[in-house]
Amino acid sequence: MxxxxxxxxxxxxxxxxxxxxxxxxxxxxxxxxxxxxxxxxxxxxxxxxxxxxxxxxxxxxxxxxxxxxxxAMAARVKAQDILKAKGKYPDAEVVTYVNSSAEVKAVSDVTCTSANAVKIAKSMKSDRIIFAPDKNLAHYVAMQTDKEIIPVAENGCCPVHHALSAEDVARNLEKHPEGEVIVHPECTPEVIKLADFVGSTSALIRHIKETSAKTIIVGTEIGIISRMKRESPEKNIVPASKYLVCPDMxxxxxxxxxxxxxxxxxxxxVNEGVCEGARRALEKMIELSPPA
Ligand code: SF4
Incomplete structure (x- = not known):
């Protein structure tokens, strides 16, 4: 081994x-x-x-x-916030983004990632879903499903992706009018409205390889840009903002x-008791979202 x-x-x-x-x-x-x-x-x-x-x-x-x-986003929602929302909406199921603590996962029905959030939400029995911590991803999921999505925290968002503005994207489009805009679903609804493609980091990497566009404006953390350039050297890959940097990563x-x-x-x-609940929520996600 x-x-x-x-x-x-x-x-x-x-x-x-x-x-x-x-x-x-x-x-x-x-x-x-x-x-x-x-x-x-x-x-x-x-x-x-x-x-x-x-x-x-x-x-x-x-x-x-x-x-x-x-x-920073995971720190913005506590297990107590989820329990409070469950008390208010007892008929709702809880879908939690993996960007959350083990304690939060342990009180959730299932977890999701940005790659499978829509699929997981659609597969829930209840028409009402409590979603945490990312309010932007919650909004994106609500746009893609006919479920009622209830975000838990007013400040629940990724400070890095949330900082990308529609003006940043528009400025890039002025410089590269032929450019295609691809963004992560942690971006704000205003940015997502301007995007040609929305996806997880790996979906963005795949999309660049598949699209016929030569210039691609990328709205996600810039750590991914070097890999995109390495894997698609023939494309002109432009970060939507040089400030999209996650200091913790x-x-x-x-x-x-x-x-x-x-x-x-x-x-x-990780505390043994917490581990058990969090594992149940993660395993449920894996079961509902097998590899394609
Ligand atoms: S970019 Fe950083 S702050 Fe934002 S969700 Fe990822 S790890 Fe959290």
Missing amino acids: KEFVILAHNYVRPEVQRMADFVGDSLELVRKVKEVEVEYIVFAGVDFMAEMAVILNPDKKVIHPDPCSKC KMITVEKLARAIEQKGPIVH
Whole structure:
């Protein structure tokens, strides 16, 4: 059995991505975590991703090279907020974006990622869905389904994607009128309205390969741009804003990764009781969203 596997999210630094055994979006990483046969999973991403690796693969030791790297959106919703919403809407089912704490997942019916949020929402029995934490993704899901989607938190959004404005996109379109606009569903409804394609990070990478457009304006975290350029060198790939930088994803550096492997830590721990509930919600997502 291999000793280490390095899994990395599409948003971490390009040099960290190059050190990884596998790079992907949240859904791909969730699936990968379940497959790997190693002693240590080293997770290059933010806190909730490393937590998911522990929850889904409890027999493996999971290392997070910098425990201070925390998703700002995940921190905006607490389990208490979900329980309060459930009390108010007892007939609703709870769909929680994986960008959330293990405690929040544990009180949810099912999790989703940006790649499968619409599919998961459509597959729920109830016509009413409590959705957390991302209000922008909630809005996008509501546009794609006939379910009533109830966002939980007024400030529930990714500060990075939320900062991209319709004016930023319009400015890019002025410079590149022939450009195609592709964005992540964590962007605001105003930005999504201007987009030709909306998808998870991996869907955006695939779309660039498939589209006939030569110039593509990309509205997501810029860590993904180098991979897009590497995999589609013939395309002119333009970041929609140079400010789309997630500081927490960038906290994982090559040096921290090397030190984590050398020291075999820090190891991530998740409370056993919480783990069980969160695993149920994650496993339900995997069951409802098999690979295509
Ligand atoms: S880009 Fe946004 S959603 Fe992703 S980890 Fe950073 S703060 Fe969280």
